[in-house]
Amino acid sequence: MAPIVQSSQPWVEKYRPKQVKDVAYQDEVVRVLTNTLETGSCPHMLFYGPPGTGKTTTALAIAHQLFGPELYKSRVLELNASDDRGINVVRTKIKDFAAVAVGTNPKKGGYPCPPYKIIVLDEADSMTEDAQNALRRTMETYSKVTRFFFICNYISRIIEPLASRCAKFRFKPLSEEIMSSRILYICNEEGLHLDAEGLSTLSSISQGDLRRAITYLQSSARLFGSHISSKDLISVSGVVPENVVEAILKACKSGNFDLANKEVNNFIAEGYPASQLLTQLFDAIVEEKGTSDKQKARICKKLGEADKCLVDGADEYLQLLDVISNTTKAFCDMPEGLSYEG
Ligand SMILES: Nc1ncnc2c1ncn2[C@@H]1O[C@H](COP(=O)(O)OP(=O)(O)O)[C@@H](O)[C@H]1O
Ligand SMILES: [Mg+2]
Numbered sequence: 001m002a003p004i005v006q007s008s009q010p011w012v013e014k015y016r017p018k019q020v021k022d023v024a025y026q027d028e029v030v031r032v033l034t035n036t037l038e039t040g041s042c043p044h045m046l047f048y049g050p051p052g053t054g055k056t057t058t059a060l061a062i063a064h065q066l067f068g069p070e071l072y073k074s075r076v077l078e079l080n081a082s083d084d085r086g087i088n089v090v091r092t093k094i095k096d097f098a099a100v101a102v103g104t105n106p107k108k109g110g111y112p113c114p115p116y117k118i119i120v121l122d123e124a125d126s127m128t129e130d131a132q133n134a135l136r137r138t139m140e141t142y143s144k145v146t147r148f149f150f151i152c153n154y155i156s157r158i159i160e161p162l163a164s165r166c167a168k169f170r171f172k173p174l175s176e177e178i179m180s181s182r183i184l185y186i187c188n189e190e191g192l193h194l195d196a197e198g199l200s201t202l203s204s205i206s207q208g209d210l211r212r213a214i215t216y217l218q219s220s221a222r223l224f225g226s227h228i229s230s231k232d233l234i235s236v237s238g239v240v241p242e243n244v245v246e247a248i249l250k251a252c253k254s255g256n257f258d259l260a261n262k263e264v265n266n267f268i269a270e271g272y273p274a275s276q277l278l279t280q281l282f283d284a285i286v287e288e289k290g291t292s293d294k295q296k297a298r299i300c301k302k303l304g305e306a307d308k309c310l311v312d313g314a315d316e317y318l319q320l321l322d323v324i325s326n327t328t329k330a331f332c333d334m335p336e337g338l339s340y341e342g
Pocket of ligand 2: 058
């Protein structure tokens, strides 16, 4: 069975750096944490920043490097969003783990083994405010023997009393160079061929999120074999091809509603996701030359409204029709409202 497990292992796990020093691009974080590893003393920590930038990786790496494989199980509790972390769990499971005393282990196998446990709360911004509040006491009561690592995308969703007790580390979106070099490394290890165009496409569609980039790469490799093109990557990523977006914009600019309607019909028939189109239209509109700020604002306002409606479960076709009719009118400086002739 072993080989099957091996081949189906997600590359995000396979290529997750095991040591803090191997976490790329987050230099300041790495510097401070390396120091922690040397002294063994560490505060409560809060890692925040966009997805796929190394937060979970860093937290797991530091926990492993502090305790080594033998002690890890008894000293580290990992809880992520898929675990129940409601107020009851905070009151029972987390509290029980936090309350256990730890012995002062002699350094085992060269690991610092400091005299405390670590509780990693991944995706902590999905915890309810009540649960977070319940944590305050636990944090204080057991601060001698327990350190908390909170990980989140949005620091504003962590209640102030928790955030203020932590050393905060911001993770930056990864630069294209860093993404490219990690991707090339993986291609090399996996025996994949990815040309320069494919590489730049991959960096740009994943927008600083290395997890996404690696996932797209693995999906493409599964579907298309070892030679991967820019087109393959776009097709697994669900990104709408540039020429489709351009055709829709062109139809809107022409002022011909029937033409724009036809483009929307094609778009829906191809099965692209509408919300993705809104995102890409937004990027395209912001960059538009020869369109006034007022026109852009009018278009973008509707893009936002349609996005909200889609999240609420509205019909994709109707929302897109609304968007393109509004965009057409804005481009042609037609008044808002329902009356439309043409
Ligand atoms: N700074 C980084 N250096 C090296 N690899 C990274 C970095 N950030 C993300 N990765 C890669 O992306 C994957 C997801 O990273 P993860 O730490 O889980 O992201 P998140 O910030 O969302 O917790 C990892 O498996 C790793 O391979
Ligand atoms: Mg994570």
